[in-house]
Structures are given as C-alpha cells and as structure tokens.
Amino acid sequence: MTPGAQLAVGVDAGSARTRCVICSLEEGGLRYLGHGLAPAAGWSKARVTDPAALAESIRAAVTDAQRGARVQVESVTLGIGGAEIRGAQSRGLYEFGRPHEISADDLAYAVENATEVRLERGRMLLHALPQDFTLDGRSGFRRPVKNVCTRLEANVHIVTASQHEHQALVAAAHLAHLAVEETVFEPIAAAYACLRPEQRTEGVAVVDFGLHSTNMAVYGGDALVLAASLPVAASHMTRDIAAIFKVTHEDAECLKQEYGCALLGLTADSSLIEVPSPEGEPSREARRSQLNEILEARAEELFEYVRTELERVGMEHSLREGIVLTGGGALLNGMCDVAEMVLNCPAGNGFASEEDIGGWPDALQTPEWTTAAGLAMYSAKLKLHEPPRREVRGLMGLVLK
Secondary structure, rough: OOOOOOEEEEEEEEOEEEEEEEEEEOEEEEEEEEEEEEEEEEOEOOEEOOOHHHHHHHHHHHHHHHHOOOOOOOOEEEEOOOOEEEEEEEEEEEEEEEEEOOOHHHHHHHHHHHOOOOOOOOOOOOOEEEEEEEEEOEEEEOOOOOOOEEEEEEEEEEEEEEEHHHHHHHHHHHHOOOEEEEEEEHHHHHHHHHHHHHHHHHHHEEEEEEOOOOEEEEEEEEEEEEEEEEEEOOOHHHHHHHHHHHOOOHHHHHHHHHOOOOOOOOOOOOOEEEEEOOOOOOOOOEEEEEHHHOOOHHHHHHHHHHHHHHHHOOOOOOOOOEEEEEEEHOOOOOOHHHHHHHHOOOOOOOOOOOOOOOOHHHHHHHHHHHHHHHHHHHHHHHHOOOOOOOOOOOHHHHOOO
16 A cells, blocks of 8 residues: 555445445555455344444454455445435526526535425435536536526436434444445445446446345436335345245245246256255255246346336336346346346446456455445545535535536
8 A cells, every 4th residue: 555545445334244345545546455344233124223233243344354454444435225215306496697607616506406305304315416407498418617597407316315224324333433434325336336437328227136125226328317225125035935935034045045046947947956944854855946936026026116216217218238236136146137038128247346446356346345345436536536515415426427
C-alpha cells in the first residue's frame, strides 16, 4: 500500500454471511488489499433483531480483512436491502422567472426539490438519483449545465428505507467501533462492480438474490429507473424442500446445494438422490426431478415478479443487456436459464474483476462478493469526488454520474 493512500472499505452485512472488502486508492485507481468473511448474526427474516450480535459479525469480518490487508479500518460503506426498500418517481421544479444559464448548483437544487415529498411515518430517504432534466418543456437532458431556460424540472428516482432498519444497521456498525461513510442500496452497489456504462445505457436489471431478501435495480439511458424489493428469496426454496421432503432446514439446504437445479432437463433428473431420514429410520430415496421441480417453481415465481416490476416502468422489452444476477442465490444452477426463459432476454451472473479493482483475486470473482466489492468502489468514488455536504442523502449521485 502506498504511504498516505486512502482506504475504501465495503461491508455487506448479509443474513447468511458478513463480507468485507478493503481497497486502497492509489493514483486515482483502486487496488485490492484484503477481504474478510464471518457468519451472519443478529438477523431474523431479513430484519435486524440483535444489533449487538450483528456488530460482532461485522467486527469479525472487518478484523479478518484487516489481517490480510495489514491496515486498520476506521470507517466503512454499508449495504442495505430487504423488503422495506421502495423506489418511486418524483419531479423537482425550479422556476427562474427569466432566461437563466443553468449551473451545477441549479441542478442540485432541482433534485433537492424533488426530494421534498411526504414520506410515510417511519420511512427515510436513502438515495435521490437524477434521471434527466426538462428545460422549458423539452425533456431528455442528462446534464444541461450552461443551457439557458426559465423553467428547470428534475426527474428523479427516490429510494426510501425503513428508518428503524436503517438505524439498527448503522447502530451495529457503531457498536463495532466503525464510522459509517454511507449506506447504499445493495443492487446499486453491485451495479458499480459488475456493470459497464454502456450496459446501463442500453438497459439492464441487477437482481441481488439473497438468503432472506431479493432486491433489484433497473437501469435505462444510464439512469436508475426502478428500485424494488421482491417477495421471493433463496430461503423460500429451502423451506419448500424441507416441507415437501420432510427434512430439517439444514438438510434441505444441503440437498439444494448438492443436487439442486432451477430448471428441469439441465441435470440427470431421472437419477435417484438420498434423502436424509430422522435418526433410527431407514434411508429414503427420491427422484432428482422432484427436487428440481420445487426449485423451478420458485425460480419462475421470482422472475414473474421481476417481469411485473419491469412492466410497471415500461422496461419489459428494453433490457438489451438483459438480467445480471448477484448474491448467493445466484449460484444455484439453472437460475440464469430460468431468467432467460421467463423474461426473454439474456441473463448472466455479475461479479467484480481485476479490470475494476487492481489485484482482485480470482477466488472472489463470484456473485457472492459482488455487493461487497461494489460498496468498496462506491466508497472510493465518494473520496475521489469529495462531494459537498448536503442535508439530502444520495445527492452525490449527481457528482458520481
């Protein structure tokens, strides 16, 4: 590590594992220093129920990463997801009253006006992400600095979160003796690591398929057009297997990982698999196709929800770059095939690479590490651009674009 280099640290506190990635900012680039992994704790059904236990998990992952990086971490960028995340369109108006040359401050003010919406009790603004601007009724301007108009409108996608869940997550980081630089919606963080600018421009959806929650972010024209949570997660698949095969949750997870496939026909479905039995009872066998039918049904349900969300914003036929799957659930064989079948577009797994982070290990080029890598990249962009302090969270999106 170069002396005096800044650290960029991302922590993905998932409900299965807590992951930490430490990078350094060197000569305007990002270099990998270390990573850490720890069992998750303090969660129940994607909600923080024990901040102290979560703090121990975060501290363990950061400590593990510090050993490899040989640095001391003081602050992190945290990912946030779950069923309480919501996205909505908003518009901010700035009337000049006379012809006026637009400045960057004017754009920021119009975006800030778009955030002046009444939120439900217990909700907070997480991001305010500009899409484009309308000048005197002419739409489609991405960054119209130095253009002249009398009426400026900002079209913004706002992302909101549960205030309670957000506070619990931040409190856990503080209990772990870490400052929180920023909290970022996890699919947005994953997009930093696995998407190129041209993919966002052409239309692409990132689906972060986790153990207890699934979230998605959809991009079109280089702007976020949708942020949403989906009601199907990897744990639903495991519970279905446990209920139908009458096995424990742990045994169901093992069956899914060892033999599971989300699409019939990709494996030897007619083969027999051994199903665990209660102690003292004879072993059982079942056709592999029975297991895969369960998984296929849930996978199809998940992508039907994805299609519904895409239809809501008119993007069902506009994903030229397709679907990118991240998260531990994306590792299940056949998930990309089901996505292509249901959504009729390309699908693949998304992960960081050495092109994004210098020295990024091959072992971490998996969908499980995408969000943590993206959070570190987000932290780096915050430090590189040094956006001005504002009351409205997420306005650095104007600077980072």
